[in-house]
Amino acid sequence: MNTTPEIAKKKILVVDDETNIRLLYKEELEDEGYDVILAQNAEEALAKLEKDAPDLVTVDIKMPGMNGIDFLNKVKEKRKDLPVILCSAYGSFKQDFRVWASDAYVVKSADLQELKTTIKEILNF
Amino acid sequence: MSQTTEIGLEILSEVARISTSTLDLDEILARTIQIVKSKLRIDACALYLIDHEDGETRLKLKGSSGLPEDGAARVYLPLGKGVTGWVAQHKEPLALNEALQDPRFVYFPEIEEERFQSMLSVPLLFQDECIGVINVHTFEKRFFNPMEITLLQTLSSQIAGCIRNALEYRKSQSLLRERTLLYEISQAVQAATKLEHRLWLLLTGITLGEGGGFNRAILFQLDERQSRLSGAMGLGPDSPEDAGRIWSELKTHAGEEFHWVVSQADWDQYKHSAFHRLVTGLEFPFRPQDNLLAESLLHNRQEIVRDAAAHPLVPEALRSALEVNEFAVFPLVAHEVPLGVILVDNRYNRHPINESNLKLFARLASQVTWVMENNRLFKKLLESNRELLSTKELLVQSEKLAALGELSAEVAHEIKNPLVSIGGFARRLRDKLEGLSRETPSEEDLQAAQNYATIILNEVERLETLLRNILTFTREDTLDLKPRALPELIEEVLGFFETEIRQQGVILEKDFSRNPGPVWMDAEKIKQVLINVVFNALESMPEGGRLKLSTGVLDGDQGPLAQIRVEDNGGGIPPEVFQNIFNPFFTTKEGGTGLGLAISQRIMQGHQGDIRVENNVNQGVTVTLYFPLQNADNSTKT
Numbered sequence: 001m002n003t004t005p006e007i008a009k010k011k012i013l014v015v016d017d018e019t020n021i022r023l024l025y026k027e028e029l030e031d032e033g034y035d036v037i038l039a040q041n042a043e044e045a046l047a048k049l050e051k052d053a054p055d056l057v058t059v060d061i062k063m064p065g066m067n068g069i070d071f072l073n074k075v076k077e078k079r080k081d082l083p084v085i086l087c088s089a090y091g092s093f094k095q096d097f098r099v100w101a102s103d104a105y106v107v108k109s110a111d112l113q114e115l116k117t118t119i120k121e122i123l124n125f
Numbered sequence: 126m127s128q129t130t131e132i133g134l135e136i137l138s139e140v141a142r143i144s145t146s147t148l149d150l151d152e153i154l155a156r157t158i159q160i161v162k163s164k165l166r167i168d169a170c171a172l173y174l175i176d177h178e179d180g181e182t183r184l185k186l187k188g189s190s191g192l193p194e195d196g197a198a199r200v201y202l203p204l205g206k207g208v209t210g211w212v213a214q215h216k217e218p219l220a221l222n223e224a225l226q227d228p229r230f231v232y233f234p235e236i237e238e239e240r241f242q243s244m245l246s247v248p249l250l251f252q253d254e255c256i257g258v259i260n261v262h263t264f265e266k267r268f269f270n271p272m273e274i275t276l277l278q279t280l281s282s283q284i285a286g287c288i289r290n291a292l293e294y295r296k297s298q299s300l301l302r303e304r305t306l307l308y309e310i311s312q313a314v315q316a317a318t319k320l321e322h323r324l325w326l327l328l329t330g331i332t333l334g335e336g337g338g339f340n341r342a343i344l345f346q347l348d349e350r351q352s353r354l355s356g357a358m359g360l361g362p363d364s365p366e367d368a369g370r371i372w373s374e375l376k377t378h379a380g381e382e383f384h385w386v387v388s389q390a391d392w393d394q395y396k397h398s399a400f401h402r403l404v405t406g407l408e409f410p411f412r413p414q415d416n417l418l419a420e421s422l423l424h425n426r427q428e429i430v431r432d433a434a435a436h437p438l439v440p441e442a443l444r445s446a447l448e449v450n451e452f453a454v455f456p457l458v459a460h461e462v463p464l465g466v467i468l469v470d471n472r473y474n475r476h477p478i479n480e481s482n483l484k485l486f487a488r489l490a491s492q493v494t495w496v497m498e499n500n501r502l503f504k505k506l507l508e509s510n511r512e513l514l515s516t517k518e519l520l521v522q523s524e525k526l527a528a529l530g531e532l533s534a535e536v537a538h539e540i541k542n543p544l545v546s547i548g549g550f551a552r553r554l555r556d557k558l559e560g561l562s563r564e565t566p567s568e569e570d571l572q573a574a575q576n577y578a579t580i581i582l583n584e585v586e587r588l589e590t591l592l593r594n595i596l597t598f599t600r601e602d603t604l605d606l607k608p609r610a611l612p613e614l615i616e617e618v619l620g621f622f623e624t625e626i627r628q629q630g631v632i633l634e635k636d637f638s639r640n641p642g643p644v645w646m647d648a649e650k651i652k653q654v655l656i657n658v659v660f661n662a663l664e665s666m667p668e669g670g671r672l673k674l675s676t677g678v679l680d681g682d683q684g685p686l687a688q689i690r691v692e693d694n695g696g697g698i699p700p701e702v703f704q705n706i707f708n709p710f711f712t713t714k715e716g717g718t719g720l721g722l723a724i725s726q727r728i729m730q731g732h733q734g735d736i737r738v739e740n741n742v743n744q745g746v747t748v749t750l751y752f753p754l755q756n757a758d759n760s761t762k763t
Contacts, residue, residue, distance in 0.1 A: 018546070020546040020580050020583070021542060021545060021546055023580070024545070024549040024550060024553075027553060028553070062538065089538040089541030089542055089545070090537075108542065109545060110544055110545050110547065110548015110549055110551075110552070111548065112549060
């Protein structure tokens with residue numbers, strides 16, 4: 001079930017205000033063979049971006065303080081090529097033009113398969 | 126002293142006595158005639174007064190001596206007619222030793238004037254206005270000497286003032302009685318609740334005696350579609366015997382006729398009278414030029430009929446039902462809406478109908494108009510209200526649905542996260558257990574499995590709380606109101622937080638010195654609000670602080686308000702967060718629903734009260750709950 005490829009592990013930064021969601025994503029993505037860093041809000045995420053240099057960021061849209069979309073724009077300003085996946089319980093934002101800057105938009109689900117596949121596609125591209 | 130002067134003085138003192146002892150007209154006239162008889166040698170005396178009935182000015186014989194009484198009662202003459210009329214017109218005395226020969230003389234057989242040869246006629250002048258005439262007659266031919274004329278003039282000039290006062294007094298007494306009757310009727314009508322009762326009271330007032338009362342009164346009502354005038358109520362005696370009986374009974378209660386009549390039991394017995402039943406059988410089309418009733422109502426014009434048989438617009442059915450030749454019709458119109466007519470007649474006493482007795486009738490008739498119009502409008506209002514209420518219900522329902530629609534996007538979001546956790550960890554748990562069935566579980570594995578299970582349980586609990594809060598938010602706000610003392614309620618709530626307060630090292634202050642007394646509230650809901658508020662306060666002071674709870678009273682715009690204040694010094698709320706605190710689903714707390722303050726606000730508003738939050742950044746927060754202080758019988762509504 002858990003096969004760890006012998007290549008450099010990719011680092012994923014997971015940004016979500018819910019502890020259990022962070023925990024779930026960490027465990028699931030670590031099982032997929034990634035290194036996972038967590039941040040509970042946009043500010044913390046921006047700091048960790050500098051410090052830990054992740055290869056991909058997944059971010060929730062609705063968070064206290066700066067929301068996911070503003071965070072997305074900030075990231076893209078600094079590092080245009082850093083993939084950012086918007087991950088939200090809301091489905092309605094998919095049509096919102098503001099999310100077009102993101103590399104992908106995944107609607108949160110109990111089944112993380114879509115997220116995992118999207119990450120794989122983006123990182124292996 | 127000359128004899129003239131002496132008699133003159135006697136007359137003056139007599140008049141003075143009269144003027145200071147009575148205001149009764151008949152008494153004054155009788156005593157005046159007495160004086161004339163005693164001081165002058167004459168055989169008959171007649172006193173006329175000017176009368177303005179029906180717009181005609183006439184001289185009416187009001188008092189006499191030496192003349193046939195019943196004949197005298199019927200004598201009257203216009204100004205200018207006869208000797209009397211001449212004197213009144215010219216305001217000069219006339220002494221005629223051969224009265225019958227004078228060209229101005231007019232013969233009145235009623236008073237058998239042929240018996241008297243001479244007459245002296247003197248005007249009664251009050252401030253230069255002639256108010257009457259005094260005549261004296263002698264059987265034998267007499268040359269009235271200047272002394273006699275002077276004496277009669279002296280008397281007349283002095284007594285004129287008394288007579289004038291008496292006339293004024295009589296007028297004002299009559300007016301007073303009329304006003305009192307109107308007032309009594311008004312009071313009774315206001316106290317009555319049923320339309321039928323009020324109409325009965327007014328028609329009764331119309332038919333009572335005392336200057337304005339008619340024998341019978343009929344109310345014709347116009348139907349909704351404005352096509353027919355139907356007899357609705359008829360009040361009056363059924364027969365001459367019945368009329369006689371009623372009048373003699375009324376006489377025994379003179380001065381308070383209305384009061385006596387309405388204090389009789391069972392006002393609605395009128396329905397059984399023959400007259401009322403006759404009236405309810407009458408119906409006429411509301412067509413112009415068809416009948417007098419329609420005409421009167423259509424043109425909003427009062428009508429007096431003197432000869433019903435000859436009148437072209439009096440239907441035969443009406444005439445034969447009424448069996449009178451003279452009657453009056455008054456239209457009832459409110460705000461240009463025709464409502465009906467009232468018909469009055471004097472079938473039994475045959476009193477003539479004239480302008481003066483129609484005045485009181487007109488007043489009472491307009492009261493009927495307003496009573497009917499009020500009732501009509503009130504009914505319409507009730508109906509409108511009913512419609513409005515049901516429309517309001519519909520609106521509230523659809524508002525709720527709309528809100529629910531908005532809520533569901535938020536709710537979906539709020540539910541999604543826990544579901545993601547539950548689903549995700551459940552899958553991990555299943556996978557872990559599958560793996561464990563093949564190997565021996567390690568300490569770590571067991572711990573991991575337990576963690577997953579715990580997380581699932583926590584998220585489920587979170588979902589349950591969310592659901593409960595949402596249901597509270599959207600549920601019908603029916604409040605179970607009872608009076609509660611505030612200090613006791615607050616103590617109950619503080620009891621829940623005993624542990625936290627102690628553990629967090631929070632200093633508790635209570636001030637119930639300004640206690641507004643028991644407040645009407647749904648205690649369970651208000652406790653919910655207080656718990657929410659105290660919880661927030663304690664949460665802002667995890668390492669200790671000060672929590673103060675107090676009660677008070679405030680003067681609001683719409684009356685006194687009771688208040689509960691919760692103050693903390695937990696550092697306050699950041700401004701950008703503060704503006705959103707009442708928004709549903711806005712929360713800064715992990716796992717928070719954001720509904721707490723929104724629900725609290727709903728609950729306070731449901732109590733017609735309010736919740737206000739004062740934020741002092743970097744210091745603390747004060748939350749105040751306001752309740753209107755109302756009387757026990759004035760409970761709040763949803």
